[in-house]
Amino acid sequence: MDLNTLRNSFLGRLLTEPADMAAFLTDWRGKWTGRAIAVAQPDNTEGVATVMRWCHAHRVPVVPQGGNTGLSGGATPDTDGLALVLSLTRLNKVRHIDPVNNTIEVDAGVTLQQVQEAAREAGRLFPLSLAAQGSCTIGGNLATNAGGVQVLRYGNARALCLGLEVVTAEGEIWDGQRGLRKDNTGYDLRDLYIGSEGTLGVITQAVLQLFPLPASQVVAFVAVPSPAAAIALLQLAQARLGSSLTAFELMSDACIALVEKHVDAARLPLAERSDWYVLLEVSDTQGESEAGEAIEGLLEAGMEQELATDAALSSSLSQFKALWALREDISESQGAEGKTIKHDISLPISNIAGFVTQTSEALSEAFPGQRLVVFGHLGDGNLHFNLSPSPDRCGTEHVAEFLALEAPINTLVHDAVMVHQGSISAEHGLGVLRRDESARYKSPVELKLMRAIKTALDPLNLMNPGKLLP
Amino acid sequence: MDLNTLRNSFLGRLLTEPADMAAFLTDWRGKWTGRAIAVAQPDNTEGVATVMRWCHAHRVPVVPQGGNTGLSGGATPDTDGLALVLSLTRLNKVRHIDPVNNTIEVDAGVTLQQVQEAAREAGRLFPLSLAAQGSCTIGGNLATNAGGVQVLRYGNARALCLGLEVVTAEGEIWDGQRGLRKDNTGYDLRDLYIGSEGTLGVITQAVLQLFPLPASQVVAFVAVPSPAAAIALLQLAQARLGSSLTAFELMSDACIALVEKHVDAARLPLAERSDWYVLLEVSDTQGESEAGEAIEGLLEAGMEQELATDAALSSSLSQFKALWALREDISESQGAEGKTIKHDISLPISNIAGFVTQTSEALSEAFPGQRLVVFGHLGDGNLHFNLSPSPDRCGTEHVAEFLALEAPINTLVHDAVMVHQGSISAEHGLGVLRRDESARYKSPVELKLMRAIKTALDPLNLMNPGKLLP
Numbered sequence A, B: 001m002d003l004n005t006l007r008n009s010f011l012g013r014l015l016t017e018p019a020d021m022a023a024f025l026t027d028w029r030g031k032w033t034g035r036a037i038a039v040a041q042p043d044n045t046e047g048v049a050t051v052m053r054w055c056h057a058h059r060v061p062v063v064p065q066g067g068n069t070g071l072s073g074g075a076t077p078d079t080d081g082l083a084l085v086l087s088l089t090r091l092n093k094v095r096h097i098d099p100v101n102n103t104i105e106v107d108a109g110v111t112l113q114q115v116q117e118a119a120r121e122a123g124r125l126f127p128l129s130l131a132a133q134g135s136c137t138i139g140g141n142l143a144t145n146a147g148g149v150q151v152l153r154y155g156n157a158r159a160l161c162l163g164l165e166v167v168t169a170e171g172e173i174w175d176g177q178r179g180l181r182k183d184n185t186g187y188d189l190r191d192l193y194i195g196s197e198g199t200l201g202v203i204t205q206a207v208l209q210l211f212p213l214p215a216s217q218v219v220a221f222v223a224v225p226s227p228a229a230a231i232a233l234l235q236l237a238q239a240r241l242g243s244s245l246t247a248f249e250l251m252s253d254a255c256i257a258l259v260e261k262h263v264d265a266a267r268l269p270l271a272e273r274s275d276w277y278v279l280l281e282v283s284d285t286q287g288e289s290e291a292g293e294a295i296e297g298l299l300e301a302g303m304e305q306e307l308a309t310d311a312a313l314s315s316s317l318s319q320f321k322a323l324w325a326l327r328e329d330i331s332e333s334q335g336a337e338g339k340t341i342k343h344d345i346s347l348p349i350s351n352i353a354g355f356v357t358q359t360s361e362a363l364s365e366a367f368p369g370q371r372l373v374v375f376g377h378l379g380d381g382n383l384h385f386n387l388s389p390s391p392d393r394c395g396t397e398h399v400a401e402f403l404a405l406e407a408p409i410n411t412l413v414h415d416a417v418m419v420h421q422g423s424i425s426a427e428h429g430l431g432v433l434r435r436d437e438s439a440r441y442k443s444p445v446e447l448k449l450m451r452a453i454k455t456a457l458d459p460l461n462l463m464n465p466g467k468l469l470p
Helices: A003-007 A018-025 A045-057 A112-121 A138-143 A189-193 A227-244 A253-262 A288-304 A317-328 A330-337 A349-366 A396-403 A406-419 A435-441 A444-457 B003-007 B018-025 B045-058 B112-121 B138-143 B189-193 B227-244 B253-262 B288-304 B317-328 B330-337 B349-366 B396-403 B406-419 B435-441 B444-457
Strands: A012-015 A038-042 A062-065 A084-087 A094-098 A103-107 A161-168 A173-176 A201-209 A216-224 A245-252 A276-284 A310-313 A344-346 A370-377 A382-389 B012-015 B038-042 B062-065 B084-087 B094-098 B103-107 B161-168 B173-176 B201-209 B216-224 B245-252 B276-284 B310-313 B344-346 B370-377 B382-389
Touching: A003 A012, A003 A038, A003 A045, A012 A018, A018 A038, A018 A084, A038 A045, A045 A062, A045 A084, A045 A161, A045 A173, A045 A201, A062 A138, A062 A201, A094 A112, A103 A112, A112 A138, A138 A201, A161 A189, A173 A189, A173 B444, A189 B189, A189 B444, A216 A227, A216 A288, A216 A317, A227 A245, A227 A276, A227 A288, A227 A349, A227 B227, A245 A253, A245 A317, A253 A276, A253 A317, A253 A330, A253 A370, A276 A288, A276 A317, A288 A310, A317 A330, A330 A370, A330 A382, A344 A406, A349 A370, A349 A382, A349 A406, A406 A435, A444 B173, A444 B189, A444 B444, B003 B012, B003 B038, B003 B045, B012 B018, B018 B038, B018 B084, B038 B045, B045 B062, B045 B084, B045 B161, B045 B173, B045 B201, B062 B138, B062 B201, B094 B112, B103 B112, B112 B138, B138 B201, B161 B189, B173 B189, B216 B227, B216 B288, B216 B317, B227 B245, B227 B276, B227 B288, B227 B349, B245 B253, B245 B317, B253 B276, B253 B317, B253 B330, B253 B370, B276 B288, B276 B317, B288 B310, B317 B330, B330 B370, B330 B382, B344 B406, B349 B370, B349 B382, B349 B406, B406 B435
Parallel strands: A038 A084, A062 A084, B038 B084, B062 B084
Antiparallel strands: A012 A038, A094 A103, A103 A201, A161 A173, A161 A201, A216 A276, A216 A310, A245 A276, A245 A370, A344 A382, A370 A382, B012 B038, B094 B103, B103 B201, B161 B173, B161 B201, B216 B276, B216 B310, B245 B276, B245 B370, B344 B382, B370 B382
16 A cells, blocks of 8 residues: 555645654544554545545545534544545535525535535525535535425425536546436435435535525514424414425523523523423515514414413514524533533424423432423424533533433434434434444444345445444 | 246245236326236235245246326336236235334235325324325335425435335245334345336235324415525525425416316316416425414515515315316426427526526427426425427327327437436336436446446346336
8 A cells, every 4th residue: 555656646735754744644623543554635536536446446445524514423534544534625625506496506616605605696595404504515415315404394405406516436426516496317316325324425616596695584572381282383473474484493491591691692581481492483585674574473472372481582683693594502501511422312292292291300300419401493393402410410520420321311202203203313313323223223224225235335444333223 | 948837936826817817018198118927916025925935936027016097107117018917905904003203014905095194193204205106016116216295305216215125026024123323233124125117026015114293284385486496495494484385386387277278177276377386385394373473484484585475375175176276286287288399307406497498498499389388396496397389289189299209309408407407217116217328417426336246136137118118
């Protein structure tokens, strides 16, 4: 294996010095650190193909990496040091915007925020939106089928992608860069690569769907008595607002208390506290007054039915941002409070209220003194069902004790998810974090089918080995 | 191979008499007729699994069949008589409706119309809608990723499906019956089976997404000067109406003339003829007057910009149906006129006007005297770019002459589709009809990936052999 030959065979960089490689070998949260023979940063698809052919010829495992912002360890190499990290960040061109076809063609290494901005400059909306958008790349978003706050209306990353270019495990280039909304000419390779976490091939380009920019957006922060009331309010909102309902988020009072504690500007916009809150957003093709009226009508009906007790509406862009910040700052505030135990689960919406009640009780019985920090995308059935230590046990002296609970708490929560017919990874993927747990819950038939596909597309098991599948 | 052993091993019917089998051996248009050793009609998933295990053990090819309404010959056995037809029509239960989760769980053999009706009874919309809905089954819709008239807003069959149950080529049951909008726990098996035309496994159940019933629907039949104007009107409609725009269909005057000739009640609802028409539908969560106002505002703006010259709006359910009938009766009227040459193509919407102009000219130059019958789902970039003989050559004495043109006309049209970066099968699938042409246009890399998947999931090549892939 001659790394110099590889270095000279493609356009781009090949990093081999430990100091140069370090940033690529640890995930951004510092949860996983691995080793690698090198970090390759090709400048284009041809370069990716060249690197992949070299790795295939030399039986070198490959760990594809985008913005390195994943939450499941899917982009970090393992510790044996045999793999090459393939960073896609230098494939960074927005190639083409077609406002008539409502599509944008981008390289895999373009950040999500760059895609959003390019779309906006063309008078269009690219709706995928999540906390890491300034750093995460669209290739990583597709490889993990990312979600975020607008899934209710626009779907997840998979639903927003029309075409892909992929370099296969053998280093061949599959050109599936199509800007078509209908194409029934064979197996759905696109959706197979999407969400496969780099274990089947390397996404190098994508054609994404754009939408008209909404003329107005209004958000309401609503006090609700319970998750069950929140779900009934969601039904009402869907019936009254249809697809102009673009977000419907749930959070407990513990979440808002954490944000108020750790974010200076944050304050509850309501006179009285409530156990639960909903943040809902309406996007309208008409003016702000129409959107405001629609929300007001909904809230009036909701209060009449005792599904809501109070609400604050945004009437300016700064209020819109401040209300959204209460929701968006939860995750960071929970991190600032101390160690966390996180679950990214989804459930049929009809099972959520029961799940929350039963699982909260079971947790407080089995693991007393922990704080539940429950929030999420209620409209998608996706909850971040997290835990923090109780306020008096957030000091460093209690960390080990708290983290020792992680495995048994995971088992309790995920077993309950299975009973309620849900998923233990709604939008973060499996990576290494949930790989073994997921395999434990899946049926033998499903694992067999997944392994058959893995073997078919990556017979030498060189693509991100050890991720997604045990 | 003992068919009596098979007959006694599962709940359901096994037909072996030629008279009993006949209806299953010819597609509904009578385009393809094959032979089979038997037609199995199991009553449940276990029965399907039993039949599949028997076929696997005896190396008997299997042709899965739903309502037998396909347009590409995907559900008809070939003429060698070695295959077994596996009819899913006795798996016909609507299992569960969950109005809170907005999902419906159905057997594969339930007809599309039964799904629509069950949803409506629960106050919900199942939006997939197409001409064969009274006969086609949801299993077939999923196996072919069916489209139809509401794709613009709700997506095709794939986008409407959350979960599947599938019997594999070996006769194992994969339970992927999940009612989740987010689930990132492994490879997307669901979307791989959807659209695979029965060549990878047998779909036996599905969980489908439901939507709120619109409070009102209004349709407008609009005269437009050209496809380019229709596309500009589409842009305007999307900006002004957002997702309340639920259909946007294009048709040429030749289409409407055929409907007027062959359907008694049909008449152009406008004072003057136009070369092209658009039918657009608005579905609103509010009342009819809001939907009507929204359309009127759009049409006013469209006429100001010379994108539309005249329009008729529905103001009653009977008018709504009559205007839709002008669009929906095109296909049958073209059939009543005589033989047809059909193309089910999709294009980036920005390429449609150029494609239509250039390809129409090329056709009339190379094959003078044919009539173009162009209509389709403009909002999805999907055209049915069809031909009929000229009016004086519709008699039976000219049939052979016309049909001799089919292959060269297909080549001209499909070559042009490729130049314009489109697909030669937008919503009908490949079956046997487009199998070889599709393989000719696909890259070797794509064919190799598709074959690798086929071999992985159906190593003995028993699942609908000869369909989709040559």
